[in-house]
Amino acid sequence: MPRIVFTSQLQRFIEAPELETTALVLREALEQAFAGHALLRGYVLDDQGQLRPNVVIYVDGRVVHERRLLDQVLQPTSLIHVLQALSGG
Structure with a gap:
């Protein structure tokens, strides 16, 4: 089964x-994670249901660029990492 890991x-x-x-699909996986952790939704998604600018998601080591639909297809062995996006210099 796909697995979701949130940054420490x-x-x-x-x-x-x-x-x-x-x-x-990714959105469905996120919804399952949010089901038991309401505050988590507000950290990951904005009030329009889009991925917040300060959050980045990787599925199987590849960044997810589609931030609105989050319709990335998952494989049974998919590994999803949800991280804070870093910026600066």
Whole structure:
């Protein structure tokens, strides 16, 4: 089953446990993670349901560029990493 891992930085502030999901697409996987952790939704998604600018998601080591639909297809062995996006110089 696909697995979601949240950055340890995030876990210092919000309960965001690693979990396995039955989802077939990324948005569905995120919704399953949010189901038991309401504050997590507000950190990852904005009020329009889009990925926040300060968050980046990798699926199987590749960055997800589609930030609105989050319709990335998942494989049974997919590994999803949800991280804070870093910027600066």
